[in-house]
Amino acid sequence: MAGMRLPVMPPLSPMLSKSVQQIPDGASYEPKWDGFRSIVFRDGDEIEFGSRNERPMTRYFPELVAAARSELPPRCVVDGEIVIATAGRLDFEALQLRLHPAASRVTMLAEKTPASFIAFDLLALGDTDLTGRPFTERRAALVDALADAGPTFHVTPATRDIALATRWFDEFEGAGLDGVIAKPVDGVYLPDKRTMFKIKHRRTADCVVAGYRLHKSGDDAVGSLLLGLYDSDGALASVGVIGAFPMARRRALLAELQPLVTTFDEHPWNWAAHADPDVVRRHGGGSRWNAGKDLSFVPLRPERVVEVRYDHMEGRRFRHMAQFNRWRPDRTPRSCTFDQLEQPVSFSLDDIGPGLTPRAGRPYRS
Known part of the structure; x- marks a missing residue:
């Protein structure tokens, strides 16, 4: 974007994770959100939402653009996940429907199934590039920077308690989440590198x-x-x-x-x-x-x-x-039924954090 001047500029590949079988000790733990990974760049009224493939997703989420102008710091770069929640759980199918070429349908869906943004890292604030700082410092800065955000932008829960992370792994699936992320507490932000760990249900x-x-x-x-x-x-x-x-x-x-x-x-x-x-x-x-x-x-x-x-x-x-x-x-084919599938514990997004289930039809300005 021609007018944007930030210490970290788009396009930028997000830092990635690699799969492991067990939750490792000594890390910072977060729920693994099941949505579209995105880095949001804000410089005043200039807003851009990047993606895993570095292509902007801005046009598909006009309600997030409007919310970013009112809820984010004036100049910042935030890593997170775009999600849609319905009936207390994540709705990935509704999220996929948002990637539509017709602007009129995008506008209609933005009103009908508004998205939220779950923030889990802060890469820049004002003129300061934070990517070289340890994660614990970036996390503290994120919590402070988004302290007054909402109802669209939320900071993900995080803990250093592995017992609590294990409980999240077991319980949060019922709200549509798909595991736990473990981050090295002293790790710097390395774009496109698999330096985090993800633990998913198998x-x-x-x-x-x-x-x-x-x-x-x-x-x-x-x-x-x-x-x-x-x-x-x-x-x-x-x-x-x-x-x-x-x-x-x-x-x-x-x-x-x-x-x-x-x-x-x-x-x-x-x-x-x-x-x-x-x-x-x-x-x-x-x-x-x-x-x-x-x-x-x-x-x-x-x-x-x-x-x-x-x-x-x-x-x-x-x-x-x-x-x-x-x-x-x-096995006989007729024995292959839905009854064999494990049912996750019933859980609501509102039990994870208040306000994570947005109200359909929330007005926004494009």
């Missing part, structure tokens, strides 16, 4: 393989396998995909699956029979983000069972791409 589920998509490299390999679970009504629901296979295994899978190939007329996911395109997209038959993307698949008779690893669910689907664990020839 679970397994037995799923039915109901179809496959071809690999983008050609027609002789599987790109991904479509997964299903049976609901209480006996219908097979689409829950996600797995796709991380070596190329040799992708080619072998294509040959192995050919005896199961069937027609859509005999398949539970005969999307062409549905007149409502939203029903089709919600169950894996299209893309709400890219109407031109080919998401067609080869239907398979639902006879093969695979055990997958996943972190948590977003509604009735895996929040992130599941990972292959092993084949389960000992």
